[in-house]
Structure formats: structure tokens, C-alpha cells
Amino acid sequence: MNFIKKNRSPNLWRASLILTIIAGLFVVPVVQAQEESQSRAIIHEVKTENFPKISFFLEAYDESGQALNNLSEADIAIMENEQEPIPIDLLQRSEPGYQIILAYNFSSTLAVNTSGGLSRYQVITDHIIQWLDSRPANTPDDFSLVTDTGLQQIRDDSPRDFAQRLMDYQPDLMNSQPNLTSLLQALDLATDPTLNPMMKRAILYVTPQPTISNVSAFPGFIERAVQQNVPVYVWMVGPASARSSNPSVVDPLVNLAEETGGQFFLFSGQEDLPDIEEYFRANRYIYEVTYTSSIRSSGTHRIKAVIQQNGSSITSEATNVNLTVEAPNPILINPPLLVARDWVVDAKDARIRDLEPDHVEIEYMFEFLDGHPRELVSARLYVDGEVVQELTQSPFDTFQLDLTRYESDQEILFFIEIEDSFGIKARTQPAVIDITVAPIPLTFWEGLLRLELTPERWIILASVLIAGTVLLTAIILVGKRQAFWRDQAAKRQRKIDPVTQPVKIKQADDRAANGTPGRATIGKQVEAMLIPLNERYEPNRKKTVALDRKEWIIGCDPIQARLVIANAALDDVHARLSRTEQGDYWLRDQNSIAGTWVNFAPITTKGIKLRHGDLIHFAKALYRFELSHPTEDREIQIITYNQNYDS
Numbered sequence: 001m002n003f004i005k006k007n008r009s010p011n012l013w014r015a016s017l018i019l020t021i022i023a024g025l026f027v028v029p030v031v032q033a034q035e036e037s038q039s040r041a042i043i044h045e046v047k048t049e050n051f052p053k054i055s056f057f058l059e060a061y062d063e064s065g066q067a068l069n070n071l072s073e074a075d076i077a078i079m080e081n082e083q084e085p086i087p088i089d090l091l092q093r094s095e096p097g098y099q100i101i102l103a104y105n106f107s108s109t110l111a112v113n114t115s116g117g118l119s120r121y122q123v124i125t126d127h128i129i130q131w132l133d134s135r136p137a138n139t140p141d142d143f144s145l146v147t148d149t150g151l152q153q154i155r156d157d158s159p160r161d162f163a164q165r166l167m168d169y170q171p172d173l174m175n176s177q178p179n180l181t182s183l184l185q186a187l188d189l190a191t192d193p194t195l196n197p198m199m200k201r202a203i204l205y206v207t208p209q210p211t212i213s214n215v216s217a218f219p220g221f222i223e224r225a226v227q228q229n230v231p232v233y234v235w236m237v238g239p240a241s242a243r244s245s246n247p248s249v250v251d252p253l254v255n256l257a258e259e260t261g262g263q264f265f266l267f268s269g270q271e272d273l274p275d276i277e278e279y280f281r282a283n284r285y286i287y288e289v290t291y292t293s294s295i296r297s298s299g300t301h302r303i304k305a306v307i308q309q310n311g312s313s314i315t316s317e318a319t320n321v322n323l324t325v326e327a328p329n330p331i332l333i334n335p336p337l338l339v340a341r342d343w344v345v346d347a348k349d350a351r352i353r354d355l356e357p358d359h360v361e362i363e364y365m366f367e368f369l370d371g372h373p374r375e376l377v378s379a380r381l382y383v384d385g386e387v388v389q390e391l392t393q394s395p396f397d398t399f400q401l402d403l404t405r406y407e408s409d410q411e412i413l414f415f416i417e418i419e420d421s422f423g424i425k426a427r428t429q430p431a432v433i434d435i436t437v438a439p440i441p442l443t444f445w446e447g448l449l450r451l452e453l454t455p456e457r458w459i460i461l462a463s464v465l466i467a468g469t470v471l472l473t474a475i476i477l478v479g480k481r482q483a484f485w486r487d488q489a490a491k492r493q494r495k496i497d498p499v500t501q502p503v504k505i506k507q508a509d510d511r512a513a514n515g516t517p518g519r520a521t522i523g524k525q526v527e528a529m530l531i532p533l534n535e536r537y538e539p540n541r542k543k544t545v546a547l548d549r550k551e552w553i554i555g556c557d558p559i560q561a562r563l564v565i566a567n568a569a570l571d572d573v574h575a576r577l578s579r580t581e582q583g584d585y586w587l588r589d590q591n592s593i594a595g596t597w598v599n600f601a602p603i604t605t606k607g608i609k610l611r612h613g614d615l616i617h618f619a620k621a622l623y624r625f626e627l628s629h630p631t632e633d634r635e636i637q638i639i640t641y642n643q644n645y646d647s
Helices: 002-036 120-134 159-168 181-190 218-227 247-259 276-281 444-450 455-496 510-514
Strands: 040-047 053-061 076-080 090-094 098-104 142-147 150-156 200-208 232-237 264-267 286-292 299-309 312-315 319-323 329-333 338-345 353-356 359-367 376-383 386-391 398-402 410-420 425-427 431-437 528-532 551-555 575-579 585-589 596-598 615-618 621-627
Touching: 040 299, 040 312, 040 319, 053 299, 076 286, 098 181, 120 159, 120 232, 120 276, 142 159, 142 181, 150 159, 150 181, 181 200, 181 218, 200 276, 218 247, 232 247, 247 264, 329 410, 329 425, 359 410, 376 398, 386 398, 585 596
Parallel strands: 098 142, 098 200, 200 232, 232 264, 338 431
Antiparallel strands: 040 053, 053 286, 076 299, 090 286, 142 150, 299 312, 299 319, 329 359, 338 353, 359 398, 376 386, 376 410, 410 425, 410 431, 528 621, 551 575, 575 585, 596 615, 615 621
16 A cells, blocks of 8 residues: 555656646746736726717727727727716717927037037037937927926927927036936926826936936936936946946936836947837827716716727726716796686677687796707697697797687696606696686677677667667657547537447556656666875775676786786886685785785785785785675774784
8 A cells, every 4th residue: 555655646746746837837927917018008088068968088009008009989888887888979089199308408519519529518409409300390399498407498399490499499518416306306397287288298318427416316306207207317428337246326317217117228429319200209199088877876986998999808997987967857837827818809800719829838947957959859838737738849949829719818827848868757837827717708689689888889788779769759749649630530420419428437646655666777786996195095986996897807007907007116017916616715826026015914826815905015005805795894903013012
């Protein structure tokens, strides 16, 4: 047994080792690929002012860190709150430009001549000038010059002018001592806001080897540059062996370049200087993405950009978007609170009559308090809880309320409901329309049969009666004249033959003493009235208002009001007085400004039941309400104000 165990252990070990190696062949490359991959997508400057359209700037880089400059709309989708991806509407590539800051750290090292006879400083400056001359005049870049003595040129947007500035600048290299002033001021300048928030920044730092005392400051510079997303391209001027011979002072410069996303270059005077445009070419462009959001609620939402291209996928980090989405706000515009329907009689045939108006317009407006205007898809008019009209096409601002079914006095409650393109509904505040219908006009004979005679009909009837009376009088006179001549003939005959003539016997007529019965008065019984009073509460009965209708509108507008009171304090439609089927009189205010008062107490739209003797103020106009047959007597008590009276 021991022999078997000793021989099996090495076999198991070998097998495990082989499996580990095989697994490592597959796992290690994957891990390394994940660690080394620099693919990423970054969302900047999310804009929601045109919601539901949302736009933002997008940067995308492949595995090697190179910017993706050939994306199409089909390559990008948006995920909202981890939901299904949404295709984008528009993809635009733009060049926001670079803010390029040239920072010189001068020393005598830059004054050393190269093999061409020019100083290192002159060779470097001429190279930069050549690059500036190659840039288009309308470049979105701007250029700044910083030296140990301070800011020399700030944000010059002309590459030609900046090149001339470099040619004119003559530093005192031999008397300059290297320091960190130019790098510090360059980082400060890179923090200033730019006109284009998407404008990129970069620093080209030309410097000799730093001193030992300055090395400790570089970690702070690196941290600032990384936070500000400012790559630093370092051109160190010194001997070719400096990196290997003096790493303690050179390595901090290398770290400054590499950790900020820039590059390090050692220039001894013999090397070809780098192509400056290569630093910026790959990263000059940025994408502006626009898509239609499916978000329909207020709050903080998370969006991601998903890029699918050539079999690879890149997903950005989630970006928070704060949105306010509210229901629309519909508002009624001058709603018709009172509609009076009256009869229009045909001029040729009085029997043809129609109630007008047959409709009324109801207008409204709507606004979006969340700041996101959008289209409506429908609008509905509700009357007494039922939909009477629906609009599904623009314009949505006016309804036509049919009045033909309202042939008697009544109040109707209405409101408007709208629905926007988000599917959000909202309603106006309900409003009441008081519909009054005038009594049906009657022809003369209809009025006569019903004993409903207007003043005009009384005139006609009087004319007929006068004509009839004249005719009847004429007939009677003619009859009496004939009777007179018959009596005369009879008298002559009695004188001739008195024996054969009839004898007339006079009988008493009881009716003669009692007189002739009178005609019944034709008219309408008035149950109540309004009596105007002056300031001393004295009645003016000549101007008494007989309340002979079921509804009285009181106001200063002669078109709308039945009782017109010429007082500037009154509204067009100030109050409404109505008589119930039980014979009670109710007074209601119509949301007037000056108010309606009964016995010196204000009333509301709910109204108050009037009693015999009530004092009514319509603003400053004073009336007393009286019943023709009061069931109780009431007296107005005037209480003298007492300062010591405790209510």
C-alpha cells in the first residue's frame, strides 16, 4: 500500500501541474487583456432642455486607447434605467478644439548650440512655429505662452499671430535659473473656463532636468493634471544619457507625462523632434448624440451609452440625469358663466320661432410647468360628468357646446380634460354655466286664450274692444231708432183703435237696483317686489320692481341683466334672484367684486332665502324685499354701536 501511494502522489502532482499550465494558457491572456484594455466611453454635458429629446457629448476609445472616429448612428444605443436599449436619432461629429499651453522652463541648458549652429531653444521654437504655420487659420484651437516670468500670451485663437509672438520673444537663457513657476501657472490657466465646455486642454512643457529640491513637488502636479483631465507632454532638454545616469530627477518628469496621458521626449539637440499634431490628431473629435427619451416621470434617472462595432462592445459609466415631468396645466379662458336663451320670431310668421343662441364657445389654453412643451393627442369636454365632445386633431383650443337640448332654466357643470403625447392627463377646474330660457312668445290669440297679454297685446285688444264698442253702439242706436218709430206708429194706431191694442204692464226689475256686474281684470298676480330705498331708508314706490319672473339677473349690463342698476360699483352680472316651485325667493351673489349684502351680512354664490322686509345691498344700491301677502311682520332693528359692548 505504501508503494502505491508513493507512486501515485507524483502522478497526481504532475497532472495538477499540467492542468494548471493549460488553464493558465487561457486565463492569463484574458486577465492581461482585461488589465491592459483601454476601451472606454465617456458621456459629457447632458442637455435636457428639449426633453423628450436628450443630447450629450460622447468620447469613445478602443482597446489601445485610440479614439474612435468612425462611429455611425447604427453603432450607438442608449440604456435608460437598465431598460432595453433605445436607438439614437442623430449623431454629429464635431471638433471642439484644444487649449494648448506652451510652458518654457528656461536655463542655460537651452542655450547650448546644436550641430546645426542653432541653440536648443531656437530649434525647439522653430519646430513649434512650423507646426503653427501648418494649422488652418480658422482652427478651433487657442494658444497660450507661459514662462518663468509669468503669462506672456493668453488664448490667442490665431496660429499665425501666436507664431509671430514666439519669433519676437527673446528670453535671457544664460541668466535664467530653472524653477517650477511656468508649470504651476500652466496648470492654473488650464482650470479657467472656456467658451466651449467641450474644448480639450493640453500642456507642452519644455524644461531642463529638474533640481533635487523640485522633485518632491511633482506628485502634486500629477494629481492636479489628472483631476483636470489635462495631459502634459514633456520635452526635457539635456544629455542623451540623462535618463539612465540621473533617474532620480528624470523619472518624475516621465511620470508626469505618462500618468496624465501625455508623452515624454528627451532632446539632446541631435534627435528629431516629435510631430506635435500627432499628439492631438486622434483625440480632436467628439460626438454629439441626440435621442428620444422614454422617461415619463420626475426624478433622477441613469443613462448609459452602448457602442457596438466590429464585434466589440463598449458601455459607458452610468450618468445621472435629473428630470421634472409634470402633467400639463389646462386653463379656461373667460368661461361663459351665464347664457340667456331667447326666442327669435320670424318677421312674416309669428308662429315660427327659435331659441338662440343654439351653441356657446368654450375656450381654454394649456401650459407645461415642467418646461417641456409637447403636443396634445386629445381633448374632451365633460358636461355633468359625461363626455359631450372630443377633439383628436389640432386645433385643441375651442369647444362648441350644443345648447339645443336646454329649453328650461338650469345650471350645468363642465370641465375640460386634455391628454399629452406622454399619455399624461389633466383637467381644468370645474365651472358652472347658468342657462336661462325666456318664456315662449305667444301670438295675439294664444296670449288672449291664455290671458297672458303683454302691453303690446293690450293695445291690440283695446283697439279691438273700442272698435267693437263703436260697432255695438251703432247697432244699438239703429235699433233704438227703429223701436222709436215703431212706438210712434203704435201710439197712432191706439188712438185710432184703443180697444184692440195690447196693454203694457210695468214690472219691477231687481237688477236695476243692483247695477250691472263688472268685467274680470286680466293680468298677472305679483307675489313679491323690490322697493328701492334712499340713504334715509325712504322707499321710492314709483320705481318698485315687480318680481313677475322666475329668474332675475341683477347687474349693470343691459344685455345680460334683467334688473339694470346704474352703479359703477356693480358687476355686469352681479347677483341672481330666483323663485322656487314652492314660492320661495333665493338671492345668490355671482362672485361680484363689491358683494351682495342681506341685512348688512355678505352672501355667497350658495345664496340665502329672502324673507319679507329684508334689506338688500347690491354694492351701494339699497332695496327692500317685500311679499304681497306676507305671513309675518318683521321690523328692522337698529342697534346703536357701544364701545363697551362685548360680543
